[in-house]
Amino acid sequence: MASKHKFTVPFRRKREGRTNYKKRLSMLKSRKLRLVIRPSMKHMTVQLVSYAPDGDKVLAGVHSSRLRKLGWKLSCGNLPSAYLSGYLLGKQAMKQNPGQVIVDTGLLPIVRASRLFAVAKGVKDAGIDIFVDESMLPPDDRLQGAHIAAYLKQGGEGHQFSGYKKKQISTDIPALVGEIKKKIDAL
Numbered sequence: 004m005a006s007k008h009k010f011t012v013p014f015r016r017k018r019e020g021r022t023n024y025k026k027r028l029s030m031l032k033s034r035k036l037r038l039v040i041r042p043s044m045k046h047m048t049v050q051l052v053s054y055a056p057d058g059d060k061v062l063a064g065v066h067s068s069r070l071r072k073l074g075w076k077l078s079c080g081n082l083p084s085a086y087l088s089g090y091l092l093g094k095q096a097m098k099q100n101p102g103q104v105i106v107d108t109g110l111l112p113i114v115r116a117s118r119l120f121a122v123a124k125g126v127k128d129a130g131i132d133i134f135v136d137e138s139m140l141p142p143d144d145r146l147q148g149a150h151i152a153a154y155l156k157q158g159g160e161g162h163q164f165s166g167y168k169k170k171q172i173s174t175d176i177p178a179l180v181g182e183i184k185k186k187i188d189a190l
Contacts, residue, residue, distance in 0.1 A: 023110055030107060036062070037107040038092075038133065040122050045080045049092045049122050051101060062099055065092040073186045076172055076179070082121050082141060083148040083180050089122035091187050093129020103132045116141035148176035 016022035030037055031054050039050045050064040067079040067088045078084060106123050113119075116139070124140045127133045144150070152174040155167060 020110065030105060033105060035134070036101050036104045038104050038123065038126060039107045039109070040111075040119050041109065042085070042111070042118055043080065045078065047080065047085050047088045047118065047122060049088050049126075051092060051096045051104065052107070062101070063092055063095045065095065070183065073183050074179075075183055076170060077148070077151075077167070077176065080118075081148075081151065082118055082145055083151070083176065085118040085121040086125040086141075086146040087180065087183055087187070089125025090129050090184060091125075091190075092122075093126040093131045094187055094190065096126075097130050101131060103134055105134045113139075115139050116145065121146060144177075147180050152176040 012018075014022070014024065017024060034054075037052045037054075039052050041048045041050075047067040048064070049067075051062045052059045053062055054060075065088050067084050069091065070079060070084055070087055075084060075087065104126065106119070108119055111119065120135065120139045121141050123133055123135045124146060127135070127140075155164060155172075155174045155176075
């Protein structure tokens with residue numbers, strides 16, 4: 004005997020918990036470019052994406068490991084590297100005159116002053132008009148890595164800073180951020 008109840012199977016990406024289609028549709032209706040931010044534990048992937056009916060088009064993209072070629076010695080997954088990745092993407096995208104951009108965090112939770120908003124601040128500082136609440140952006144001293152430098156000056160006990168000690172990284176992290184930023188400007 005056949006069942007009288009009919010049901011619809013959701014799209015595969017929704018079933019897998021990979022896409023929120025309501026949120027995506029609201030962003031696409033704005034007809035603005037999206038700043039897509041996808042962090043991992045050790046890196047950040049940042050892309051400027053436009054909608055096309057046959058598939059989204061990536062206009063510019065940066066992976067935080069690219070900072071190594073510019074002389075970045077620290078982790079590529081921390082707050083200053085997220086800021087520099089956004090700054091690098093913003094400088095690349097300025098050549099295309101993108102107009103206003105909105106932040107696309109996907110299914111990630113929105114946390115004030117997080118790496119996601121460090122990327123947005125970097126893009127904004129590069130000169131791109133980005134739609135983001137100022138209260139969500141991290142303070143400048145954290146973007147420069149002053150909190151990491153202060154912890155290292157105190158002794159930096161713990162596993163998370165063991166790589167810094169092995170590489171004998173100095174506590175002048177804000178100067179390193181400024182140096183990398185100048186190299187990005189020179190590109």
